[in-house]
Amino acid sequence: MAIFQLDDNQIRVISERFGLPPVNVRQIYNEYNEKINSLMAKQYLGHSIRAMEQFVYAEKGKRSFHVRCMDLPGCRVPVYIDFISYFLVCYPPDLNEMEVRMAIAHELGHLFFNTKERQNAYDEGTKEKLEAVANVFGYFLLMGRNTFYSGKEDPFQNSAWQTTMAEYERFCK
Numbered sequence: 487m488a489i490f491q492l493d494d495n496q497i498r499v500i501s502e503r504f505g506l507p508p509v510n511v512r513q514i515y516n517e518y519n520e521k522i523n524s525l526m527a528k529q530y531l532g533h534s535i536r537a538m539e540q541f542v543y544a545e546k547g548k549r550s551f552h553v554r555c556m557d558l559p560g561c562r563v564p565v566y567i568d569f570i571s572y573f574l575v576c577y578p579p580d581l582n583e584m585e586v587r588m589a590i591a592h593e594l595g596h597l598f599f600n601t602k603e604r605q606n607a608y609d610e611g612t613k614e615k616l617e618a619v620a621n622v623f624g625y626f627l628l629m630g631r632n633t634f635y636s637g638k639e640d641p642f643q644n645s646a647w648q649t650t651m652a653e654y655e656r657f658c659k
C-alpha cells in the first residue's frame with residue numbers, strides 16, 4: 487500500500503480543522519506511516535480474514551481465534567496449519583501480491599471446510615475434491631474483493647469476475 491504524502495498546506499489545513507499545532511500533526515503523520523501504514527502494506531484480504539475469524543467464533547466459540555499469514559523462506563507451495571487457536575497460512579516469499587491474495591484465499595477455503603458442520607454432498611470426498619472445494623470458496627473471497635472495488639469502474643464494462651477466474655484458475659493448477 488502506497489504511503490500517502492502530505493504537503494505543508496495539507497498539514498496546515500488538518501492542523502486548523504482539528505485544532506492541533508502543525509508540528510504535532512506532522513509527528514502523528516510520521517508515526518502513522520512508520521508504525522501502522524508500513525504494516526498495512528503486508529495485509530492481504532484483511533476484511534475476508536476478519537470475516538473468517540468471526541465465522542470460526544460463531545461456529546466453534548473460539549473467541550480469540552485468529553488467522554495469521556506469513557511468507558516463509560524455503561516454503562515452495564502455499565500451505566496451512568490449523569492450530570486450535572489460530573490458522574497459519576505460509577506461502578513462498580517470491581509470490582507477487584496477487585498470488586499472495588490467491589494463496590490466502592485458497593487456504594481460507596480449507597479453513598471454511600475444516601470449520602463448518604459437514605452436511606452437504608461435497609463434504610466427504612477425495613483430496614482432489616477438498617482442493618476443488620477450497621478453490622471455489624477462495625474464488626468467492628477474491629470475487630468479493632473485486633466487487634468491492636468494481637464501483638470505481640463502468641459496471642457494463644466490468645469483466646472482473648472473468649479476469650479473476652482466469653488468473654485464479656492458472657494459479658490453482
Ligand SMILES: [Zn+2]
Pocket residue numbers: 592593596617620
Ligand atoms: Zn489446498
